[in-house]
Amino acid sequence: MDVSTNELRLIAEIQDGLPLEPQPYAAVGRRLGIGELEVIEAIRRLIERGIIRRFGVVLSHRDLGYRANAMAVWDVPDGAVREIGGRMAALSFVTLCYRRPRRLPDWPYNLFCMIHGRDRTTVKQLVDDAARAARAERYPRAILFSSRRFKQRGARYAPSPTASGEAER
Amino acid sequence: MPVDELSDLEMDLLDGFQREFPLQPRPYAALAERLGCDEATVLRCLAEFVDRGLVSRVGPVFAPHRAGASTLAAMAVPSGRVDEVAALVSSFDEVNHNYERQHRLNLWFVVAAPGAARVRAVLDEIAARTGLEVLDLPLQEAFHIDLGFPLKWT
Numbered sequence: 001m002d003v004s005t006n007e008l009r010l011i012a013e014i015q016d017g018l019p020l021e022p023q024p025y026a027a028v029g030r031r032l033g034i035g036e037l038e039v040i041e042a043i044r045r046l047i048e049r050g051i052i053r054r055f056g057v058v059l060s061h062r063d064l065g066y067r068a069n070a071m072a073v074w075d076v077p078d079g080a081v082r083e084i085g086g087r088m089a090a091l092s093f094v095t096l097c098y099r100r101p102r103r104l105p106d107w108p109y110n111l112f113c114m115i116h117g118r119d120r121t122t123v124k125q126l127v128d129d130a131a132r133a134a135r136a137e138r139y140p141r142a143i144l145f146s147s148r149r150f151k152q153r154g155a156r157y158a159p160s161p162t163a164s165g166e167a168e169r
Numbered sequence: 170m171p172v173d174e175l176s177d178l179e180m181d182l183l184d185g186f187q188r189e190f191p192l193q194p195r196p197y198a199a200l201a202e203r204l205g206c207d208e209a210t211v212l213r214c215l216a217e218f219v220d221r222g223l224v225s226r227v228g229p230v231f232a233p234h235r236a237g238a239s240t241l242a243a244m245a246v247p248s249g250r251v252d253e254v255a256a257l258v259s260s261f262d263e264v265n266h267n268y269e270r271q272h273r274l275n276l277w278f279v280v281a282a283p284g285a286a287r288v289r290a291v292l293d294e295i296a297a298r299t300g301l302e303v304l305d306l307p308l309q310e311a312f313h314i315d316l317g318f319p320l321k322w323t
Contacts, residue, residue, distance in 0.1 A: 056188045106304060151278075156262060157231060
């Protein structure tokens, strides 16, 4: 954890999005009791330090017609996961690529990719392409398609001043 | 709505500003200038995108584990209890993504909180209240640099 208390207050104000008004940083500043330029500088520092990894328009894939959202997982040898993961992450249609722990016997897979496509046939083809491009064809894999989305929003690391417990936005 | 039903202006607005959003006093006016329209149009389009669910927000995507703690969790929920368990999981403010997936492990969700202890407490509480096991699958290494989603090339 490497953010200050003031930064956490700022994160709480912006984590659900900037206000859609002409001077959004000034509006955030008014709620925090600081100036517009201080808000801008604080956000710039969070980006520079890599705490915010991307700042901009955050799309919702499913509602854009990319309805087949699949988690593709592989069981690859621990010694090869970095090399294979690095090759998969370089593919434009792989939107996330992470190493996570196995939980045997329930869950044998240690490499996770998110792949979005318009339909399942396309996504299956993309997973085949990813396996081939990353030279991971010989390792066990599974594709977990989503059937229902119950909740999706940005991560809320700081308690939100406007949060009402169960509200979803 | 499918991407191919959007106008060129809407497509450019969706696709072109997924990162490096202007850090200047009037960012939406800066977008408008680059798109060749006016600030009011940009604000109206973005508000519509949010209303229609195409855009979740204009703002930050945080790097995992830098501003707090998070994990991916999975559960094998009996088919008759999916709605009930999913509703309980979604009711936690710390849960941001919650999906049903087609697998024996059929409920997948992300828990994020200011610290690891709170993440663990949420997982424990869900396990206790449902009587079901919750698998904790924290990120160990990220291979991907999130640059957004290239709408125009997929």
